[in-house]
Amino acid sequence: MTTAHRTRARSFDTAAALYAANRPAYPPALFDAVEELAARPLRGARVADVGAGTGIATGLLHxxxxxxxxxxxxxxxxxxxxxxxxxxxxxxxDGDRLPLATGAFDLLTYAQAWHWTDPQRSVPEARRVLRPGGALALWWNDLDPRVPWIAGQEARLRDFFRVTGDAAQDAFRLLPAGLGFATRKVPWSRRVPLGTHLANLSSHSAFLTLGEERTRAFVAAERERLLAPGGPARADGTVEEAYVVSLAVAVLPASP
Structure with missing residues (x-):
């Protein structure tokens, strides 16, 4: 992990309340898919949710x-x-040094957190703490760039941060090799006040490490664009955020 990557990983501690108040949750269909791909119900399962943050996924698993x-x-x-x-x-x-007993868990989950780990360390740790037949579930919750206004916003973000290439790269590119993941895409949406959408945006690590002044400038300009005639903001000041959850589940062999 580079110094810049480590700094971004730690940046969420500066905005924990902002994160908790504005980040999206996950749809029930995601957990249905986890149960299907892991071939076991969540009820009664011993689960460790790694990189739990403020507990968005953990609470739903509970x-x-x-x-x-x-x-x-x-x-x-x-x-x-x-x-x-x-x-x-x-x-x-953290996922690179799990403070968990060996073979103690049926399921290990990483909700928007796997990319903050070093797979050379986190994969062996996942194998260690899972029981035989246990499952590793990774997922990422991304705004859906097939929606025109979201695609436009992502293009502006890419230009603002001077990111080259496709901003809507498939999250599955982050999967470690050799574990035999089964994958699923789960679309869903939520209607929120425009302020919640923009606060969610500013809770991402790229903005948290950017600085308040430049973040405020971008958010203010984005507010004007989204409120402009023809923009996605409705008369009541809300927007419909469309998401796609990219889920990957790997089940370990039933015997060591």
């Missing part, structure tokens, strides 16, 4: 009846998690 433990490296994110989910156990750690 609501499905999983016996879930959260793993989170950030102090402020962990504090936000504990306020939101006081009944769910949490330990401090």
């Amino acid at each position: 609501a499905r009846g999983a016996r879930v433990l959260a793993v989170e490296p950030g102090e402020a994110m962990a504090a936000q998690f504990r306020r939101a989910h006081p009944d769910v156990p949490l330990v401090r750690g």
